Amino acid sequence: MRNILFIGLFGLFASVLVAFKSQLNSTSIEFIVPKKWPKPIYTFENNPLTEEGFQLGRKLFYDPILSRDSTISCASCHLQYTGFTHVDHAVSHGIDGRKGTRNSPVLINLAWNKIFHWDGGVNQLEVQGINPIQHAAEMDNTLEEVIRRLKRSSYYPIAFEKAFGKTEITTSTIMKALTQYTASLVSSNSKYDQVMRKEKGIAFTPQEKNGLKLFQRHCASCHTEPLFTNTFFASNGLKMDSLLKDVGRYAITQQAKDSMQFKIPTLRNIEFTFPYMHDGRYKKLKDVINYYSEGIDVNNPYLHNSLKKPLHFNEIEKKDLLAFLLTLTDKTFLYNKRFSFPR
Amino acid sequence: MKLIRFLFLLFPVQFFAQTISFVPVFNGERISLSSRIESNGDWIEFNDCRFYISHLVTYSSGKVWKDDEKAHLIDLEENSSLILTPLSVKIDSISFLIGIDSTTNVSGILEGDLDPINGMYWAWNSGYINFKLQGKSSKSNTADKSFEFHLGGYLSPFQTVQSVTLPVKNAQETIEIEIDLSRFVEQVDLSKMNSIMIPGKDAVHLSEFLPLIFQVK
Incomplete structure (x- = not known):
């Protein structure tokens, strides 16, 4: 009986010691x-x-x-x-x-x-x-x-x-x-972020500025700043791939309202994340812009409301929009040694 | 378990050990899980029956005792008993959930009985399988006569967790809860439905029968 008590107390003491030691061993970091x-x-x-x-x-x-x-x-x-x-x-x-x-x-x-x-x-x-x-x-x-x-x-x-x-x-x-x-x-350190933080010597070009305006008017309800996604789901009207037959969120929720809906992705670093869309069907960013501009089948029953009116960007607007999207590239993130292969 | 035994040694008066055993039965008859049951030329056998019990509460003459554990994984082949330490001896009734509540389902990675390694977790559609029953039957319309029901899902409108309250007539040191698998099987036409592996309306429909198969002897 006494032995058990002793072992118990010793165990308790040892575990407190271990907990204390492990706390000493690990260095907490603040998530900024x-x-x-x-x-x-x-x-x-x-x-x-x-x-x-x-x-x-x-x-x-x-x-x-x-x-x-x-x-x-x-x-x-x-x-x-x-x-x-x-x-x-x-x-x-x-x-x-x-x-x-x-x-x-x-x-x-x-x-x-x-x-x-x-x-x-x-x-x-x-x-x-x-x-x-x-x-x-x-x-x-x-x-x-x-x-x-x-x-x-x-x-x-x-x-x-x-x-x-x-x-x-x-x-x-x-x-x-x-x-x-x-x-x-x-x-969080793209040119876009630096401009928003009003960092010295950083400014949008007129083209990028116009691109941002277009973006805020036509894209931002789903690709909401500053994350460039509202983290919800929507159908952008892409036709179902006949081989993949992917029904999107319906597969998870089994509810008709979720058919053909996919997660709205962030557009940060979009310059380098090709190919695009849930099945990677578009290789170039300009293909994506063309799709949203005039490629959408507005009769697609699953299509999100915000896309039902064709956008029809002109060639200049398309270039402006593209120029803005390139300001979402964050090279300090893409080349951050802290995230790279541990050597 | 060791800790509980250890506490018993330290404080012998304050704790009362109450064992709850889950026992598989078929048509009221005790079975060993994997044995073949035959009737009228048909046969059925089970090779896996596991489920979660959570939010366990005992009621004894006005006193309510709540289990601290988040959930217990019961395996009718192996770990089919729980040892509880309620504060009173005579239990009038016992209530619990069959399955895992929605809060726990969205709580990230969990340990012990809730470790996804236990095979009671869907990774692609995150959430716990509340109740799993697998076996073979002459009625099953599959090549190897197998059937498998993995019942789970916590998202509205396909919630599957079930609540049960069972009266305990003769409180003893061991309370035996019988699980009559025949009552579940008779709800399913195995020739038509022999597999549920996703949340949805079939899982909800079958889960609603689960409280009916639990009964204190």
Whole structure:
């Protein structure tokens, strides 16, 4: 009896000590919300942001150990230099060259998003990472196998202990580490941002200025500043691909009103995130502008109300709009060494 | 569990152990989950029955005891018992949810019984599978005679979580809750419907029968 009590007290003492030690080991980081931006949805509430957690997440993001045959990592389809999407791939290929059915989304300002995927099937950032790991056309792996491999490695158990105060590796700590990295991918230093912050010596050209006006009048109700998405869903009237037969958000909600609706993507860094649309059907930004200008079938029953009146931009307006969209490029984000392959 | 036993040693008077066992039955007869049940030339067997129990509350002569655990994953083949420590001995009734509430469904990554590794979680359409029943039957219209029902979904209007209150007549140290799988199976024409793997109206329809299959012996 006394022994048990003693062991109990010792255990309690030891765990307090470990908790204290792990706190000493990890360095907390402040998540900085750009000025005048809305409050982020993801607040790190149950996943305090630390340097160790971020670095562990970054390591995992670039490590092919997550895929069944160790050939692809998250970064295979989410390349930093192109806004964390798979440049020049309409849809991406996972292991064994298996192809997915949707264009790889950018990973930009994820902390301001409530739901994820083109169909909004994922309801919180922390649980997103399970998808690519398990999906047969992506990494085709299991959580059990990932945990087994990470436990066997010489690097990870120590890194997990540093980040979370325990060597035990679980779905939870893997996903939380990945989230610390992906939620930190904030792009807020494009020319657009610098102009809005009234930074010295930075100004829109007349062309860009006119482009912004057109944008605010015709595009911003869905691609709302400063995130350049209102994070909702809509149909932009694209005809269903006859092979992919993608019904969009309907697949998740089973409700007719959601048919053919897809998540409204951010337009930040749009210069480099081609090809465009949920199935990557447009290679060039000017194709996208042409589509919205005169390509929409206004009789498409699913079409969002705001697009029912054809926009019919003239050639100058199209160029102005394009010029404005290029001001959303944020090279300090695309080339930020902190986000790149860990060396 | 170890902690509870340890607390028992420290404070023997304050806690009362109440075991709740979930027992599979078919037409009122106890079964072992994987055994084949035959009747009138048809047969059925189950190879997996797992479900979540959450928001468990016991009522004993006016006293209400609420379970601290977010949820318990019950596996009728293995972990089919819970040990609770309510503050009173005689339980009059017990209530719980079959499945996971909507708040928990949107709470990000969770641990223990709610770890997605347990196979009771949809990643592509985030949310928990509240109730999973798989097996084989002569009636099933599939090549290998299998059927599989993964019932879940928390988004309106296809919420599937169910609430149950069960009176307990003879409170004992172990309360046995029988789960009569025949009552579920008789709601389904296996020759027509043998698989539900997504939230939606079929999942809602079948989930509504779940409270009827639970009963305290």
